[in-house]
Amino acid sequence: MRRRGPRSAYDRIVVVGAGRAGVAAAEELRRAGFRGDVRVLGGEPDAPYDRPACSKGLLTGHRRPSDVRMPVLDGADITWHLGRRAVHLDPDRRIVSTDTDERFRYDGLVIATGATAALPPDWPVGEPGLHTLRTLADAWALRGALRDADRVVVIGAGLTGCEVASAVRTLARDAVLVDAKPYVLGRAVGETVGRLVTREVARDGVQLRLGRRVTGLSRRRRGWLVELDDGDEIHADLVVTTTGERPDVDWLDGTGLDLTDGVLCDESLRVLGAAGIVAAGTVARWPNLRYSARPVRCGQWIAALQQGRAAAHTLLAGDQETPPVTVVPRFWSDQYGLRIQVCGELPRHAEVTVTELRPGRRDVARAGVLVGYHDEGRLVGLVAVNAPHAFTSVTRSMLASASVTVAAPVSVPVVSEPVAVPEPVAAPAAPRRRLAAAS
Structure with missing residues (x-):
């Protein structure tokens, strides 16, 4: 029996895409009290998983596929259709067709198909190795x-x-x-x-x-x-x-939607040119009004989570006015003994300030460094390497306010221009084992 909630104009909502944005949207529909049918179509046969893990612990053997499965809201009453890739959308009849020759009717639709690898056309894709x-x-x-x-x-x-x-x-x-x-x-x-x-x-x-x-x-x-x-x-x-990568929009060809670098949406993630459709995640191109009115895409995991949740509320609101969806892009990576963290945008025209946590060290990155990006006195982006505590302190302010103006990220000396960094030096070439080439 479905949970009671507010009445909606929709009886069935289909989410195309079982990644972070799609799962977040499906979960949020239930949290918001939607009582109708929720179906998620996923092109891969695997249960939803955290995609960033693919280039991390899975390769080294520290994690197995079962370790990276995405937790899904308990009791959400979501119907999963995995191993079904969307190949066509009929926005007039409100039907999504899949490569399994199935057709899924919807009242409301969430597009969250993410992106696919972009490869040169002449590369021998599919060859072993x-x-x-x-x-x-x-x-x-x-x-x-x-x-x-x-x-x-x-x-x-x-x-x-x-x-x-x-x-x-x-x-x-x-x-x-x-x-x-x-x-x-x-x-x-x-x-x-x-x-x-x-x-x-x-x-x-x-x-x-x-x-x-x-x-x-x-x-x-x-x-x-x-x-x-x-x-x-x-x-x-x-x-x-x-x-x-490129946005996964081939299945939307012929719909009349603007598919230039993703699906064009308004500031609330409503897809322009079609009724009852929203988009979220890497496939969505929308004006993130926190920074600009120019439509852009954002491919980070945290942004996909936030967009998925926001898109669910926008869809349920129907034609009612909804607040703009604004996100602060942020991500992290551990590699080569470095903890790299990024928050916000890094515009080329910004004034850059560099804060060395241990001035004088030749290995600036390993010793800890913060690099701030300032636009008209406002801190719009921050990059930290091996400086997690300072990064957390500054980003709290960035996330709490739409306009943050700071003179320096932390109370240590700040260089108004980027530190002098020598040109990268290639590592000494290891002895090569020249492989026999076929004639």
Whole structure:
């Protein structure tokens, strides 16, 4: 028997996507007292799980798939349809069709399909030894392959790529990290921290090929050949590509919705151009009015949780006015002995301040550093490395107020310009085992 709650214009709500945003939306519908039918469609056969774990403990063997399952609200009375990928939406008839030839009718719809891996079209996807890392199955397959690998090339030095390379080094394998930028984690933490972390990655023994692009990727009899734009050739047992993602919106083609870099929504996550539909998570592009009226996407786990919950309330409100959904992007990562934490936005035009927790140390990142991003006197972003207590103290203020103005993150000397960081130095190349190439 369903819980009693407020009356709704909907009898059946379908949530497409069983990730963090989709599960949060389904749970919040019940918390809000929705008494109708709630169905969640998931493209993967696995029960909902925490996707960030795919590039962390799963690869090193510290965690198993059962350890990363996402807890779901007890007694939520949600019907799960897993292993069913949405392939078409008819917004007029309000029907979602799946690759299993099933059709799901809805009164209200939550789009939370996230993103898929973005790969160059000429890469030999599907060949043994070439791995992507988007799903639990991807992570489990890579973990098994790492057991017999000596050298692994990771293409893409973003957050996931750096975590993969860190896991490879933890397993005592050679890791080669390739990226077009001259430093790691460029988009995730900005240039200042990116250059600091790059030196620690090199010290850990990762072979860096930064400022380089992959021009060729081919399968050999005993491994892979990766060709770079400077003529260098890297032989490896495995290749892991983490070159980026794109919103999973192909199934929405032909609906008339604006699918330019995600599903376009208003400030409350209502999908523009369709009635009774909201979107949440990485697939949603909406104006986060905390920072700007320009529609953007946000791919962090915490933001997906908050968006999923907010989208549920917006959907139940129908045509009633609802408050804008504003989130503060934030995430963390443990790699190479560094605790990296980010809160807020890191605009290029911002004034950057750097706070060294132990001034004078050459290993600035390992010793602890805070980097603040200020826009017109307001702290809009903060990056911390090995400074968890100071990070927590400052971000509490950032989260509590829509406008936070601070002179310095903590009561230690602040440098008004980024600290001088030497250009990244590549780690000494380990002796290569040149693999025989097929003629």
